[in-house]
Amino acid sequence: MCGIVGIYSESHVAGSIYESLLMLQHRGQDAAGMVVCEAEGILHSRKSMGYVRDVFRQTHMDKLMGNYGIGHVRYPTAGGAGKDFAQPMYVNSPYGISLAHNGNLTNSKSLARELFHAEMRHLNTDSDSEVLLNILAHELGKQRAILPSKKHFFQAVRKTHIRCNGAYAVVALITGFGLLAFRDPKGIRPLVIGERQGSTRTEYIIASENASFSALGFNTLRDVKPGEAVFIDVEGNLHSQQCADNPQSTPCIFEYVYLSRPDSTLDEISVYKARMRMGQKLAKKIVKVKPDHDIDVVIPIPESSTTAALQLAAALNIPYRQGFVKNRYIGRTFIMPYQEERKKSVRRKLNILDLEFQGKNVLLVDDSIVRGTTSKRIIEMAKEAGAKKVYFSSAAPPVKYQNLYGIDMAATNELIASGRTDEEVAEEIGADWLIYQDLDDLVASAKEGNPLIENFEMSIFNGEYPTPVSDDYLQELEVSRKDDNKIAREQSS
Numbered sequence: 001m002c003g004i005v006g007i008y009s010e011s012h013v014a015g016s017i018y019e020s021l022l023m024l025q026h027r028g029q030d031a032a033g034m035v036v037c038e039a040e041g042i043l044h045s046r047k048s049m050g051y052v053r054d055v056f057r058q059t060h061m062d063k064l065m066g067n068y069g070i071g072h073v074r075y076p077t078a079g080g081a082g083k084d085f086a087q088p089m090y091v092n093s094p095y096g097i098s099l100a101h102n103g104n105l106t107n108s109k110s111l112a113r114e115l116f117h118a119e120m121r122h123l124n125t126d127s128d129s130e131v132l133l134n135i136l137a138h139e140l141g142k143q144r145a146i147l148p149s150k151k152h153f154f155q156a157v158r159k160t161h162i163r164c165n166g167a168y169a170v171v172a173l174i175t176g177f178g179l180l181a182f183r184d185p186k187g188i189r190p191l192v193i194g195e196r197q198g199s200t201r202t203e204y205i206i207a208s209e210n211a212s213f214s215a216l217g218f219n220t221l222r223d224v225k226p227g228e229a230v231f232i233d234v235e236g237n238l239h240s241q242q243c244a245d246n247p248q249s250t251p252c253i254f255e256y257v258y259l260s261r262p263d264s265t266l267d268e269i270s271v272y273k274a275r276m277r278m279g280q281k282l283a284k285k286i287v288k289v290k291p292d293h294d295i296d297v298v299i300p301i302p303e304s305s306t307t308a309a310l311q312l313a314a315a316l317n318i319p320y321r322q323g324f325v326k327n328r329y330i331g332r333t334f335i336m337p338y339q340e341e342r343k344k345s346v347r348r349k350l351n352i353l354d355l356e357f358q359g360k361n362v363l364l365v366d367d368s369i370v371r372g373t374t375s376k377r378i379i380e381m382a383k384e385a386g387a388k389k390v391y392f393s394s395a396a397p398p399v400k401y402q403n404l405y406g407i408d409m410a411a412t413n414e415l416i417a418s419g420r421t422d423e424e425v426a427e428e429i430g431a432d433w434l435i436y437q438d439l440d441d442l443v444a445s446a447k448e449g450n451p452l453i454e455n456f457e458m459s460i461f462n463g464e465y466p467t468p469v470s471d472d473y474l475q476e477l478e479v480s481r482k483d484d485n486k487i488a489r490e491q492s493s
Contacts, residue, residue, distance in 0.1 A: 001259050001406050002087070002102040003027035003073040004191075005207040006171035006179045008232045010198040012036070014064035016216050017071040020205070021052045023212035026261060027102070028075035031086035032056070035098040036069030039234070041176035043096065047072075047086040068179055068234070070171045072100035076408065084125050088173070089133050094141040095148070096175030101129040102208055103167035103189040103406040106469050111135060111163065132168060136160050148177065150231045150239045157182045157229040158243040165468045167252070167405035167457075169224070171206055178233040181206045185244035186466050187226030188252050188405050188457045190266040193238075194218035201236040209264035223267050226250070250466050252405060253456040256446045257396045258304050258367045259407070269449030272307055277445035278395040279311030279365075282437050286316065286393070289435060295391060296360040299323035301367075301378055302350070308395040309365035318363075323356040323382075346377040358386035368396035369425070369436075370409065372416030376429040383430070392431035397439045398422070401463040402477055409460060411481040 003024030007013040017034050032055040033047025046060045052073060072087035088098040105111065108128035115121040121134045140148065140156035153174070160182075167188035172180045183191045194205040194213040205213060210220045224230055227244025251267045252259070262272040286293060298320050300309035313320035330349040356362075362382055369375050375392060382390045398417035403409040412418050417425055426434035439461050447453060459465045 001027050001075045001408075002100075003208045004070070004100040004102050004169060004171050005072075005205065005212075006068075006070040006100075006173070006181055006232075007203075007205045008068040008179055008236055009203045010201065010236075011067060012065055013067055013069050014061055016205075017069055018052065018056055018061065019216060020207055020212045021071045021073050023215070023261070024073050024208055025052055027208060027259065028073035030076050031074040031083070032072065033074075033086045033088055033100075034064060034069060034071040035088045035090070035173055036064050036066030037173055037175055038066045041096075042066075043090075043098070043173075043175055045088070045090070045098070047083070047088070049083055049086065068173065068232070070098060070100050070173050070179065085127050085129075087129060089127070089130050091133055091137045094137060095177065097133065097137050097140070098173040098175075099129065099133040099136065100171050101132055102169045103184065104128060104404060105132060105164055105168065106166040106404050106467060106473055107164070108132075108166075109473075128166075132160070132164060132170065133172075135163055136170075136172065139163075148174075150233070150241075153177075153180050153231050154229050154241045154243055161185055161227060161244045167467070169208065176234070178231060179204075179206070180229065180231050181224060182229040182243065183224045183226055184467075185227040185247045186250040186457065187223075187247070187267070188250060188466070190251065190255060190260070191224040192266065193221040193224060193230065195221045198236075202238075203236070204232050204238060206230065206232075209260055209266065211261040211264045220265065248455070248466075249453050250455045250457050251453065252407075253442065253446055253458045254368075254396075254403075254407065254460065257442070262304075262307055267450055267453060269446055269453075274446045274449055275304075275307035275395070276311045277448060278437060278442065279308035279313075280315050281441035281445055282308065282365075282393060282395060282435070283312045283315035285438060285441070286312075286435060290433070293391075294361050294389075295363045297321050297323075297356065298363045298365060299356060300365045301374075302326040304367040305365045305395060308367070312365060312393070321356045323353050323362070324378075325351040325353065327351070346374050350378065350381070352381050352385050354385040356385075357382050360387055361389040361391065362387045363391045363393060365393050365395065367394070368399060369394050369416060369429070370399050371414055372425065372429050375416075375431075379430045389432040390430070391433045391435075392426070392429065393434070394436045396442060397436050397461045398425070399460050401460050402474065402481070403460045404465060404467075404469060404473075404477070405457060405459075407460070409481065410483070411478050414481075414483065 139159035227247030298313035
């Protein structure tokens, strides 16, 4: 789960890219970067570890001159942490290509071997994004075009689709030629196009989410289709072509549960409305399963669960209260790489309002339960504040399987719902009662926004992967995602 953006404008774009990255900060807090290009084909770049506001100071912004460019906020999945993994990544041949990627390739190791042994390309990291960049560069270079046109770029994307498995939404800057964006044939990770009218021509933005569009004066044009490539040339003309043989729209359903901002619309589905429907359906399940419930108050665990919790409370006709005060300067605990960091962060992140808990039977609402670390700490806090009983609800079904497509889930045996019943999970986290959303209800909550989508990527709930995956890859992922192994890699780097 990273955030990417590309902007073409009549004037310098660094300021707009910076604003966009701030709005995408929730998608990655490890590193940030930007590359812009002047009309003469001169590149200016800046990337480093840290938050957007820390990576880009005014002294950096003053040097980022150019009217088209791309940006990235990183959340580490494949590869490790460190400045070498910050994006955009760059390769000088052919033409000079900078690339920003959101997602994860499931065959990156075999591709890396091909790149080295058959295509004589050196890779500096074990990042799948660097693999993707070099695959694209190699396929473009094979065409031997001195002055490449849109057909050469689209052919390179077509060949990239054939070679790469997994999830990828990409924005790339082709030095001196324009911006190229494309999405994997399943459309797992989101990518949205916006437009605004400049003084003489149309200006464009392509980003992971459209939440920043209106603030920058852009109107949402449409989503990039699964398998489609979009090219914006240096004259500002937008070209597009379907580059996959059998594209199938299979967007990641977890985008609507947790990953995306509520003010985003992805694949024509409003994230906010989808979360409202999740709350309504969860309320119906509570009435069905526990019609004689004694819930006194509904309290969300901020912030991605607040929309669902508000709708749930309204449907149950139970008071909704804000029982936690969030410190907005603490990062999202879900995307913190190590268990110890997540444990320490919970109490730093949330302060509790005792008066909303004292002597009450409280229903806490969260977007999902992954490792259970946050849930357990929050339930402890609620009971310490004087709650009589603490019930816990999840707007998503139990998370039981690995995610392969850009979300750094824990190893399977570190997922609290893996191998446990709901009752056992409730006991483990200290809840007096636990209720999960049904998978069919979650799908219906999203699908109502766009009935044309037949399937969603929901492997973390059902273990069904929509792209080719080898058993060896799954086993390697299990090992690499264990917290102990993450820490060992960090210490040795």
